[in-house]
Amino acid sequence: MSLEAIKFDSQRVTLEILNQLLVPYDTQYLSVRSMVPCDGDTSFSGYEAIRGMYTRGAPAIMLVGCFSVVVELDRVINKNDNPFGYKLDDLAEFKAQLEQRIDFLVESRPTAVNLLNGCNQMKKIIQDAQSMRELYSGVLDFTIRLYRDDLESNYSIGANGVKYIYEELEKEGFTGEFSVMTICNTGSLATSGYGTALGIIRALHKEAQTNPTRMSHVYACETRPYNQGSRLTAYELQYEKIPFTLVTDNMVSFLVDSLVRQKTDRALPSAAPIKFIIVGADRIVKNGDLANKIGTFQLSLIASLYPSIKFIGAAPTTTIDFTRKSGDEIVIEQRPKNELTEIMGAALDKDGSFVQGKDGIQLQKVRMAPAGIDVWNPSFDVTPHENIDCIVTEKKYFLKKDGVFNLE
Numbered sequence: 001m002s003l004e005a006i007k008f009d010s011q012r013v014t015l016e017i018l019n020q021l022l023v024p025y026d027t028q029y030l031s032v033r034s035m036v037p038c039d040g041d042t043s044f045s046g047y048e049a050i051r052g053m054y055t056r057g058a059p060a061i062m063l064v065g066c067f068s069v070v071v072e073l074d075r076v077i078n079k080n081d082n083p084f085g086y087k088l089d090d091l092a093e094f095k096a097q098l099e100q101r102i103d104f105l106v107e108s109r110p111t112a113v114n115l116l117n118g119c120n121q122m123k124k125i126i127q128d129a130q131s132m133r134e135l136y137s138g139v140l141d142f143t144i145r146l147y148r149d150d151l152e153s154n155y156s157i158g159a160n161g162v163k164y165i166y167e168e169l170e171k172e173g174f175t176g177e178f179s180v181m182t183i184c185n186t187g188s189l190a191t192s193g194y195g196t197a198l199g200i201i202r203a204l205h206k207e208a209q210t211n212p213t214r215m216s217h218v219y220a221c222e223t224r225p226y227n228q229g230s231r232l233t234a235y236e237l238q239y240e241k242i243p244f245t246l247v248t249d250n251m252v253s254f255l256v257d258s259l260v261r262q263k264t265d266r267a268l269p270s271a272a273p274i275k276f277i278i279v280g281a282d283r284i285v286k287n288g289d290l291a292n293k294i295g296t297f298q299l300s301l302i303a304s305l306y307p308s309i310k311f312i313g314a315a316p317t318t319t320i321d322f323t324r325k326s327g328d329e330i331v332i333e334q335r336p337k338n339e340l341t342e343i344m345g346a347a348l349d350k351d352g353s354f355v356q357g358k359d360g361i362q363l364q365k366v367r368m369a370p371a372g373i374d375v376w377n378p379s380f381d382v383t384p385h386e387n388i389d390c391i392v393t394e395k396k397y398f399l400k401k402d403g404v405f406n407l408e
């Protein structure tokens with residue numbers, strides 16, 4: 001498996017997260033020892049790890065958030081380390097304080113619903129606990145199970161995605177090679193491992209080893225401004241030796257049109273026609289409207305112009321929000337302006353190799369726009385269910401009936 005986003009040691013009760021701001025330049029893990037910042041405690045918290053996008057990806061956000069509750073409780077209940085001011089002699093008061101901190105944690109990235117869903121389930125365990133010991137072991141067992149279930153879900157999403165894709169190809173009588181496109185990062189670095197949309201791509205690559213009708217090329221969108229595609233998905237696809245080409249987000253319509261019309265005089269990386277655009281999700285609501293990384297909606301608009309291209313959303317059930325009826329109800333996270341006007345990279349010397357600083361590869365942030373300008377930086381957009389052909393979860397793949405999805 002490629003780099004792990006999350007390392008939890010259940011014996012030592014320690015949580016380490018891969019600092020994804022440094023991928024693919026460097027591999028550094030950061031120790032998370034609390035759930036949210038607190039006066040009197042200098043540890044790096046789950047809230048800061050998530051808000052700062054050191055770790056990201058809807059399922060990974062849920063897992064890091066829930067594991068950060070576990071490590072904080074371990075310090076307080078098992079290691080007599082309570083800089084958080086918990087009332088240890090009053091269980092009801094302790095629970096109230098804990099839930100207040102969990103509610104703050106959940107606000108770290110408001111669009112992805114997985115952390116909210118995970119914490120709501122955790123709060124039920126907290127409310128039912130009759131002792132501190134029972135509360136701690138209940139939260140620990142729940143979170144370890146959540147991690148394992150997410151990994152299992154990803155393999156099932158991969159299998160269900162391949163099932164849908166090959167049934168579509170057979171219906172069409174398509175044989176031979178095809179290409180797919182994806183945006184952002186939905187792989188091992190966004191989950192407990194394997195991935196959702198990238199899990200389907202991993203599963204397609206495995207199928208391609210034996211099936212002559214096969215995925216032979218992937219187009220990965222750069223995914224400005226955080227560059228999950230060029231930094232993280234490119235890393236994972238290169239690691240898996242899956243043939244791919246990186247494109248900028250503003251190349252997509254011209255690339256898709258050139259592929260569909262087989263304009264081979266445009267130096268296309270592969271002649272394999274594009275058949276599927278496969279994306280992840282941060283929140284899918286009852287009717288199938290899907291919030292995902294900014295740029296996803298545009299991909300769906302492009303796909304909708306070509307009947308030969310199917311648009312697939314892939315996510316575990318923990319990403320589905322049955323309390324909201326339409327995508328208009330989804331809160332879209334606005335990110336800091338400097339994430340668009342500045343970019344971090346690894347310094348290169350004249351022969352193109354990384355410049356080594358005193359702590360390893362020398363990273364540097366550069367400004368890419370004038371200071372003081374206005375910036376709009378929504379982290380997500382909403383793809384209407386009308387533009388989506390299929391939603392794949394670990395349970396099955398869902399198609400629309402009478403124009404809407406029933407995801408129950």
Ligand SMILES: CSC[C@H]1O[C@H](OP(=O)(O)O)[C@H](O)[C@@H]1O
Nearest residue numbers: 056057058184190280281292293
């Ligand atoms: C497997 S869910 C990944 C999902 O999360 C990403 O957003 P971010 O990197 O800002 O956390 C993106 O929307 C992906 O589709």
